Amino acid sequence: MPKVTIDGKEIEVEAGTNLIEAARRLGIEIPHYCYHPGLSIAGQCRLCMVDIEKTPRPTIACNTQAADGMVVHTESDRVIETRKSMMEFHLVNHPLDCPVCDQAGECWLQIYYMKHGLYDPRMVDEKVHKPKAVPLGPNVILDAERCILCSRCVRFCDEITKTGELGIFNRGDHSELGLFPGAELHNKYAGNVVDICPVGALTDRDFRFQVRVWYLDTAKSICPGCARGCNIEIHVNRRRPHHAEGRRVARLKPRFNPDVNTWWMCDEGRYGFKFVDDPDRLTRPWRRDGDAVSELTWDEAVAATAQALGEAAPAGVGIIASPKMANEDLFAVRRLARRLGVTRVAFRVPPAAPGYEDDFLIRADKNPNTRGAELIGLDGDAAAVLADAGAGRLRCLLVFGHDLFDSAWPESQVANALRGAATVIFIGSNGNRTSALAHDVLPAATWAERDGTFTNFQGRVQRFRPAVEPLAGTLPEWDIIGRILGLLGDPPGATRPVHWFRDLAQEVPAFAGMTYQTIGDTGLMIAEQAVAATR
Amino acid sequence: MAETILMRNFGRPQSHTLAAYREHGGYRAWDKARAMEAAALVDEVKKSNLRGLGGAGFPTGTKWSFIPKNHTGPVYLVVNADEGEPGTFKDRYLLERDPHALIEGMLIAARAIRSAVGFVYIRGEYVEPWRRFSAAVKEAYDAGYLGQGFDVVVHRGAGAYICGEETGLISSLEGKKGWPKLKPPFPAIKGAFGHPTIVNNVETLCCVPPIIERGAAWFAELGSKTQGGTRMYSVSGRVQRPGVYETPVSVTLRQLIYDHAGGVSATGRLKAVVPGGGSAAILTADEIDVTMDVDGLKAAGSMIGSAGVIVMDESASIPEALMVLARFYAHESCGQCTPCRESTGWIYKMLHRLLEGHGRKEDLDTILDVARRGAGTTICAFYDGAVGPYISYIEKFRSEFDALIRK
Numbered sequence: 042m043p044k045v046t047i048d049g050k051e052i053e054v055e056a057g058t059n060l061i062e063a064a065r066r067l068g069i070e071i072p073h074y075c076y077h078p079g080l081s082i083a084g085q086c087r088l089c090m091v092d093i094e095k096t097p098r099p100t101i102a103c104n105t106q107a108a109d110g111m112v113v114h115t116e117s118d119r120v121i122e123t124r125k126s127m128m129e130f131h132l133v134n135h136p137l138d139c140p141v142c143d144q145a146g147e148c149w150l151q152i153y154y155m156k157h158g159l160y161d162p163r164m165v166d167e168k169v170h171k172p173k174a175v176p177l178g179p180n181v182i183l184d185a186e187r188c189i190l191c192s193r194c195v196r197f198c199d200e201i202t203k204t205g206e207l208g209i210f211n212r213g214d215h216s217e218l219g220l221f222p223g224a225e226l227h228n229k230y231a232g233n234v235v236d237i238c239p240v241g242a243l244t245d246r247d248f249r250f251q252v253r254v255w256y257l258d259t260a261k262s263i264c265p266g267c268a269r270g271c272n273i274e275i276h277v278n279r280r281r282p283h284h285a286e287g288r289r290v291a292r293l294k295p296r297f298n299p300d301v302n303t304w305w306m307c308d309e310g311r312y313g314f315k316f317v318d319d320p321d322r323l324t325r326p327w328r329r330d331g332d333a334v335s336e337l338t339w340d341e342a343v344a345a346t347a348q349a350l351g352e353a354a355p356a357g358v359g360i361i362a363s364p365k366m367a368n369e370d371l372f373a374v375r376r377l378a379r380r381l382g383v384t385r386v387a388f389r390v391p392p393a394a395p396g397y398e399d400d401f402l403i404r405a406d407k408n409p410n411t412r413g414a415e416l417i418g419l420d421g422d423a424a425a426v427l428a429d430a431g432a433g434r435l436r437c438l439l440v441f442g443h444d445l446f447d448s449a450w451p452e453s454q455v456a457n458a459l460r461g462a463a464t465v466i467f468i469g470s471n472g473n474r475t476s477a478l479a480h481d482v483l484p485a486a487t488w489a490e491r492d493g494t495f496t497n498f499q500g501r502v503q504r505f506r507p508a509v510e511p512l513a514g515t516l517p518e519w520d521i522i523g524r525i526l527g528l529l530g531d532p533p534g535a536t537r538p539v540h541w542f543r544d545l546a547q548e549v550p551a552f553a554g555m556t557y558q559t560i561g562d563t564g565l566m567i568a569e570q571a572v573a574a575t576r
Numbered sequence: 577m578a579e580t581i582l583m584r585n586f587g588r589p590q591s592h593t594l595a596a597y598r599e600h601g602g603y604r605a606w607d608k609a610r611a612m613e614a615a616a617l618v619d620e621v622k623k624s625n626l627r628g629l630g631g632a633g634f635p636t637g638t639k640w641s642f643i644p645k646n647h648t649g650p651v652y653l654v655v656n657a658d659e660g661e662p663g664t665f666k667d668r669y670l671l672e673r674d675p676h677a678l679i680e681g682m683l684i685a686a687r688a689i690r691s692a693v694g695f696v697y698i699r700g701e702y703v704e705p706w707r708r709f710s711a712a713v714k715e716a717y718d719a720g721y722l723g724q725g726f727d728v729v730v731h732r733g734a735g736a737y738i739c740g741e742e743t744g745l746i747s748s749l750e751g752k753k754g755w756p757k758l759k760p761p762f763p764a765i766k767g768a769f770g771h772p773t774i775v776n777n778v779e780t781l782c783c784v785p786p787i788i789e790r791g792a793a794w795f796a797e798l799g800s801k802t803q804g805g806t807r808m809y810s811v812s813g814r815v816q817r818p819g820v821y822e823t824p825v826s827v828t829l830r831q832l833i834y835d836h837a838g839g840v841s842a843t844g845r846l847k848a849v850v851p852g853g854g855s856a857a858i859l860t861a862d863e864i865d866v867t868m869d870v871d872g873l874k875a876a877g878s879m880i881g882s883a884g885v886i887v888m889d890e891s892a893s894i895p896e897a898l899m900v901l902a903r904f905y906a907h908e909s910c911g912q913c914t915p916c917r918e919s920t921g922w923i924y925k926m927l928h929r930l931l932e933g934h935g936r937k938e939d940l941d942t943i944l945d946v947a948r949r950g951a952g953t954t955i956c957a958f959y960d961g962a963v964g965p966y967i968s969y970i971e972k973f974r975s976e977f978d979a980l981i982r983k
């Protein structure tokens with residue numbers, strides 16, 4: 042493996058590693074625009090110039106592989122002067138409209154100019170004018186004047202999605218990013234071009250003008266949109282709620298995880314967070330008696346639920362948990378079922394239509410935690426639970442989150458089941474046709490509002506963190522179940538998700554030895570041997 | 577006058593036909609080359625001191641030897657017939673008047689680099705050269721020179737100067753936008769369609785048959801110490817007899833202008849000369865006693881480039897000439913890398929403003945500084961080709977520019 046010296050620090054890297062990556066490992070940032078580790082090397086921006094000893098002039102770091110004995114300087118006078126020149130060139134035709142640009146605050150032109158600017162604007166002539174505010178597709182909008190023509194977005198559509206919608210047209214300083222005739226930037230991953238655009242050329246139609254980025258707070262999380270569990274950041278606006286009419290979750294951004302999603306996420310996941318701030322959120326427990334609906338306090342609701350379950354258990358209770366719930370919640374469900382002796386526990390509701398799947402990130406299973414629910418042992422026959430309810434064999438049916446009508450089951454069968462059980466209890470975050478027919482409704486917090494873990498289809502246990510507070514009147518499922526268990530006589534114990542996970546790791550072999558700390562930011566694989574042993 | 581080699585057939589009737597070409601010894605070199613090993617052909621061309629005549633002046637035999645020895649897949653020969661350097665029109669003559677010389681040169685080169693396919697990338701505006709050359713290719717197929725282990729594909733460009741840059745040409749040939757490619761990898765390692773590729777200029781390949789037929793030593797002897805043979809100089813501008821002149825490369829610029837092209841026309845007083853196509857630094861009237869080979873002009877701070885000689889008499893406006901050239905570079909920059917894309921346009925705007933009478937006193941220094949800052953920072957040689965004129969025109973004729981600002 043070649044050993045290089047960068048700014049006096051030596052590092053050994055795998056053959057083929059370029060100088061930007063080698064320097065990155067040493068904590069040295071070589072400024073660049075067009076280089077992206079997930080894309081082919083373009084070498085267009087010319088910003089990543091470094092001095093290599095025994096080389097006559099500065100060389101681009103992105104296209105230079107570390108070679109044994111190479112001595113590199115990233116901060117020599119010549120390199121710094123070259124960087125300043127490149128920054129000046131990048132800004133010759135840039136509109137400098139930062140005050141009205143959505144990228145301001147996270148723009149790499151701003152960031153690098155602060156450090157490497159010439160601070161002596163010499164361009165006094167008319168700039169080249171290009172199209173502005175051009176919708177490229179449903180999610181992305183282009184300002185061609187701000188574009189620095191780094192071609193990252195073009196390469197993304199050529200190399201990652203292989204859809205090739207974008208091109209750079211014309212020549213010289215009239216070069217312009219655009220769509221090929223008849224094309225629309227509407228592929229399943231189009232939103233990623235906004236993330237990789239280093240400037241304000243491509244912005245997000247959903248996010249733009251909602252809030253200035255410096256007001257955003259972030260939380261590391263996991264996308265709940267499918268069984269892949271792409272690592273993400275949730276960006277929330279808590280500081281200027283009036284800027285976005287109370288919309289708290291501003292946007293989701295992919296977070297690098299080499300084993301799950303690398304740098305990317307799909308658009309369905311990216312824009313799939315709207316339910317968090319949707320008007321259909323359930324925000325207080327209530328009871329429906331015929332057409333009369335009365336609000337309950339949480340104490341009343343928990344007590345009523347505990348009583349209904351206790352009276353019907355074990356034979357008269359059916360539980361349909363959800364693979365959208367966290368491992369901690371599902372483990373609480375398992376404890377509840379065991380406490381009551383209930384055996385009719387399931388989570389798998391067949392989807393109304395098969396989910397879209399591709400060979401990249403998107404999985405057909407639109408649930409983030411199917412694997413977790415399987416491992417925790419809740420994989421009973423949901424259709425049988427439904428049939429039992431329909432046949433009047435259940436006095437109490439507990440449904441988590443699902444709209445049972447939105448499934449492959451015939452509507453009449455679902456309606457029959459919901460009518461057949463004396464008490465239908467719904468615990469979930471958003472209202473639906475099932476919650477509308479439930480007798481007792483207990484509102485839950487969403488994944489963005491709480492701590493927890495999902496187990497993705499690969500068996501990777503990944504942690505998500507709260508980005509915002511739970512909406513007033515809502516509680517995480519583990520908390521709701523914990524309160525019920527308390528009334529049913531369970532000794533007080535798990536009062537935080539970390540406690541539930543500790544108990545889960547102790548009791549379910551697949552999770553043995555895991556803690557929130559060891560799961561960290563990028564997740565941990567379940568113990569396959571332990572899983573095999575229990576089969 | 578010395579013997580002409582490249583233009584030997586130009587004056588003959590129907591010189592572009594196979595019959596005429598063969599009548600005067602055509603394809604004899606190929607007959608000889610067929611009996612030679614590839615390595616011997618490369619060696620012969622190396623010894624001839626033939627240097628690329630498209631612009632860069634790289635030793636041709638050495639270039640050929642860069643094809644990986646143990647390579648087993650396809651190897652391509654690409655002919656750069658995208659003659660676009662301002663002031664250059666020699667390849668056009670060859671394609672129109674002696675297309676079989678190129679085909680014969682290609683056959684020999686292909687044997688030397690073990691290539692089974694040659695692509696000829698002809699400048700889009702060259703309609704007649706394309707017709708003539710395509711007809712010659714057909715004749716060569718019919719006569720069995722082509723199609724027996726070596727095929728020729730003729731490809732027309734679409735009007736972009738940058739496609740004369742060898743990797744820009746390869747991109748265009750591959751059906752992509754004509755953007756030059758990052759080096760490394762060099763084309764000889766990974767060129768057209770990902771395979772080892774040698775790109776040679778038309779005139780360069782036309783030198784190959786005479787080298788094989790008459791020997792490397794003879795060819796080397798014709799030229800200077802570091803460059804063998806003769807070459808074709810395109811002479812234009814204010815001369816009595818503009819045209820293409822073939823002479824040994826040891827000719828001086830003065831001889832070319834006064835002995836070959838008949839001297840300066842218009843006012844009759846020489847002001848400046850561009851010696852090697854638009855991208856060469858300009859020479860003043862006092863600087864024309866230079867030999868017109870690669871090293872002679874390098875020593876004079878300019879370059880022989882494509883040997884396009886543009887002569888300006890006293891009546892020419894140097895600022896205007898530079899503005900026209902700057903407009904050309906701004907128009908033709910492919911836009912791929914930032915320094916070239918942005919500064920060619922910027923410099924043109926400054927020059928244009930200057931000529932419109934709105935020059936500021938700092939403009940000239942800004943142009944020089946911008947040009948220097950971008951020099952040597954780009955993917956291809958295009959921008960360095962623009963920098964030569966930007967700097968030399970202003971530095972050598974500064975007073976003419978200053979006069980415009982004071983107005």
